[in-house]
Amino acid sequence: MSIDAVLTELEPVLGDRISRSKSDLETHGGSETHFPAAPPDAVVFPETTEEVSRIVAACNRFGVPVIPFGAGTSLEGHTSAIHGGITIDTVRMNKLIRVSPGDMDAVLQPGVTREALNNELRATGLFFSVDPGANASLGGMAGTRASGTTSVRYGTMRDNVLALEVVLADGRVIRTGTRARKSSAGYDLTGLMLGSEGTLGIITELTVKLHGQPEAISAGLCAFDEMGDAVDAVVAVIQTGLPMARIEFLDAEAVAAVNAYSGASVPEKPHLFVEFHGTEAGVAEDAARFGEIVADFGATGVETATRTEDRTALWTMRHHAYYACLAARPGARGLVTDVCVPISNLAEAVEETREDIAASIIPGPILGHVGDGNFHAILLVDPSQPADLEAAKRLAASMSERALRLGGTVTGEHGIGMGKLAYMEAEHGDAWDIMHDIKMALDPKNILNPGKMIRQTP
């Protein structure tokens, strides 16, 4: 069998860093959410680019699928080994290779996690800004073009990766981009690899931008009677150029869940959570201006927190929202889906979603990165009730269709994986065929995360 041939070839290279244990196969074939188990035939744990190159070249020769795996926090089944093959777990590729404070960049292996990176950076006065919530690996975040709460100010992975080292399908190693902050030298291969979900190459090194830790931070929250007013207020704030570092929306149901989970007593209305980064005087002025603007849109209960402990308490509420929502329905699993729309259509998108969920058999709090037009529904499914999962899937489908109708995208930050493949044609039309052409040019044997991203031929 071809998998055995590959492993025989790799054994002298990797030794005991090849696993076919049941638990390893199950862990790597599972998912955070609802996708059925699809284990690989083997899991390998390389430590170097050279080893990854050897693995991929061997798989290419024998036509064996290769699936990259980071921290396993993907929400759309990106790492499911639906055609078997070999999963490359990057957990041992966890070296921070270089930090350059003068250039505010760092070079690292793909298995470094977001939290590990920021822990290592703490003493430098710099931080890595992209925060998807989960403690994802940087390689996985690059593969899905992840973003999060701070993207409204600091950008997504697309904005924060300067350069990549990538192992191609035939084992060749290329470098894309440079350490310069910008370039007009040729096709943007870095951008092409970001978000390609392991289907065009395996990322083995990243050069990322860092940002200076702000001297002062001010956070706050406020309530609105209507979701639409909250969104209109955000649009007005953005137009004044006030540089919000985060601006998050929670619907009344999400606030209720957070209250129940953390013992808080925030009014159960739609809320905005906001944060400003800058100098002491600057953030105070920003917070005051924010307060004035949102007041024009009927905001109430405006609170500002500048002390670290108060800010932490506020953002802990937001960061625990996922667990709070899960706890709101004991025993439930979350089908977490995201879409992103032009901000002027956000209120409509959220309100229709809200009504859809209300009419369904399952609960589903909504929250999102309102400054980007990006929101999530945490659809709460009782695993013992097949009808629940069907209802959640129908709601997620309606959200995607609605996002496209409103000029948006079926995923702002979670990616395509298994969960959104059915919408690629609707979102991209003929451009999806171009993605297929590029995939075939770079991976003619279709060994890299097969079954994902492009149109599947029967």
Next chain:
Amino acid sequence: MSIDAVLTELEPVLGDRISRSKSDLETHGGSETHFPAAPPDAVVFPETTEEVSRIVAACNRFGVPVIPFGAGTSLEGHTSAIHGGITIDTVRMNKLIRVSPGDMDAVLQPGVTREALNNELRATGLFFSVDPGANASLGGMAGTRASGTTSVRYGTMRDNVLALEVVLADGRVIRTGTRARKSSAGYDLTGLMLGSEGTLGIITELTVKLHGQPEAISAGLCAFDEMGDAVDAVVAVIQTGLPMARIEFLDAEAVAAVNAYSGASVPEKPHLFVEFHGTEAGVAEDAARFGEIVADFGATGVETATRTEDRTALWTMRHHAYYACLAARPGARGLVTDVCVPISNLAEAVEETREDIAASIIPGPILGHVGDGNFHAILLVDPSQPADLEAAKRLAASMSERALRLGGTVTGEHGIGMGKLAYMEAEHGDAWDIMHDIKMALDPKNILNPGKMIRQTP
């Protein structure tokens, strides 16, 4: 002849919007700088996407080259019709299709120029931020992934284009991206098209981000004895997170040229020009903080201008720097070249370039977008002296090689065109072959701006 066959087919579609006049061919085959004339066989002036699709499809059938042409302000010979063919001039595709103040975006045809766009936007309180200096077309700026003085705050074309409509080599029309601010839905084809210089498709529509006009602007300048101190000061300012809207470097020679041209009397030393955007109080604080930080690096003559006329006077000096430099050598033409390096290597890159130019037979002031690590040499060539052009080319070559040695790129914003093709292999290595594979997948007959960007087979 195939060109005649194409034109016969297009005549019923375009009528008198096909030109074979000597002056049109010369204008479209010329360049802003030193490249030899390479006129096309015909120039066409479409007005719609449908017409562009018909043109490209006909050229594809007959194997005739197609070269897109915007405002003709390219500095690297991008529009030279080195294999003849048909130039598509987008001057009549100059409609601003839609402005959405709520979403802060606009949809426009590629022939809209930067100045025309900002004139149309004036009443909305919004502006389009990318400013390469020249009054380039938006299509051309997208094609070269242009940037400029404000990119340190607002980003490059890569950051400010949300979506494109593109005519592919076979005439198919695709849409890339959506109006959502971010997306994780598949390969980033928008990013792939930006900077592809007309070799992968013809851009027929752009959706661009707009920004709110700042409530207050503060500008200023300061002098340093040494270039290195100026750069170190900028690094320190960036690390504090002070949001500079522009931060420009002029060397002593550029300052001297500006003085002579505009009758100013700025000390003839390396200078930084800076600008802050925000609220009245915010920009005052930013300017004060800037002054404190640069003082630590030996800055002198720190001046701040908040009144519009004073700011205009200051930036007019900077914006006229190119003409001021040309005027410094009467009768000269400028060979303008740009490179971009990690900012910690910028002082070294500029100083070595300065020494190189001093040892050559021609003058060449240096200026740049120091916050990005991007700088330009305006190499002043007497057109009657062939040795001058040779010297300028040697200097440009050394700059490119030095940029690569220092971890940078051979062009930060001007693009590859004819001028930088020789450095693609050195900058990209095997990744250049991947660009070739993508080009062949999308344009198998190699009709789109042939002779550019990819490795040329003999």
